Amino acid sequence: MTEGKVIVNLPEGYDSSKYERPSVTVDVVIFSLVEDDLQVLLVKRKSAPFAAMWAIPGAFVRLHESLEEAATRALAEETGVEDVYTEQLYTFGDPERDPRMRVITIAYFALVPHEAVRHAPGRETAETGWFSMFGLPLLAFDHREILDYALRRLRYKLEYTAVGFQLLPDVFTLTELQKAYEIILGEKLDKRNFRRKILSANILEETGEKHKEGEGRPAMLYRYREDAVAEVKTRRLFP
Amino acid sequence: MTEGKVIVNLPEGYDSSKYERPSVTVDVVIFSLVEDDLQVLLVKRKSAPFAAMWAIPGAFVRLHESLEEAATRALAEETGVEDVYTEQLYTFGDPERDPRMRVITIAYFALVPHEAVRHAPGRETAETGWFSMFGLPLLAFDHREILDYALRRLRYKLEYTAVGFQLLPDVFTLTELQKAYEIILGEKLDKRNFRRKILSANILEETGEKHKEGEGRPAMLYRYREDAVAEVKTRRLFP
DNA sequence: ACAAAAGTGTTGAGAGTACACCCATGC
């Protein structure tokens, strides 16, 4: 962790006096459902600016990795999780967003089932924590804006496509799925309408197994149909 | 146009041996309606790689300008046009997309009324040309992919929000507007349904004037209601 | 008067919404 200088090659047609290169990072908004709440993983900054404030985990983009790889790497470093739903969100590049220097960040968001995270050893020493999206702490840089944008996008996606599963374990009950939707959208949904719509979308299959824990009648367990990824993109799933 | 080297400051926590900075550009997909066709403005490359091939106009992002400013600047340099609809599209960052070096590009798209362009002096000396989106030449880099993505997004936007006006002069007839939609979506629309929907969306106002050129009955001229920007975002405008 | 484009309503189908009771299990 030291400041440094480096000599870089500049491209043809590039006037070095005017066109210094910005730094490029990826930031990954990591969503998960934790105890009936939509939460994000944040890391505590160690140094100025915004020292000791919470921030979205990120990484500098290395010269030979793609943006997706950088995002996946940042995600794995913080959570140990791989193979989860990741999507590019937006690129934030205001010259003043980092007071030290010009940093352009390509924001991604990821949906991770919470139990997948707990088993992973947090390889990074940095302090991390899960925070409710509905009670966020003060955030470094423009990270609040990024989170707000990510939530809008997640809600939007949820209505039009079927990404809700990505936040649940690979088998789940319809009630669990509905609860996930309700938490994220912030509103109650009608049970019968929810079930009709989600089942008629044909993206689930019954496992045949039943969920046995807790009181009451055991619920059928469902699984996301692997072959049903693109199908749902057409129409709105929820009002 | 020379190669150069420059010494740059690196941020705290940045290991210079591993993390050289990529170059960052913006590319702007400039759409316009030309003679019943959806066209894009392309520039002919002068130097290798892809010399003499067509490419999407772009610019390096300067250290003290925002991404939007860079996009607006690139747009103004090629078309002389300002104050047009511009929207960030996606960020393309494959390490191999430029064979010379790592270039990350933030793609934008812009909708410009065609007559606004013609009056402007092309300030750049580079050769430019308008090409039909439905008969594109071979393109440099990954620019074909960017254009395909831009068209999908434009169609999508057109269905859900009211951006069609941005491609027309500030007063226009409903038939002209419908034709614009048809060209972009690539399908015929029903005249009565189109008019009902577009009028009930409440984003147009009559000018009181009538269009007088050509044969047949003169058509009412409409104008986009300035105060109606956000309203339309809710529901799908077309099937 | 006729050619050309503008303008205008209705009907049927399907999707969305609201709503209340019986069922299976554990204790």
Next chain:
DNA sequence: GCATGGGTGTACTCTCAACACTTTTGT
């Protein structure tokens, strides 16, 4: 047998889609 959550059907409304003729102008 009762408490707990799982599971199911129907009627109304509204939006969407299909469809053809009259009106206004210029020549």
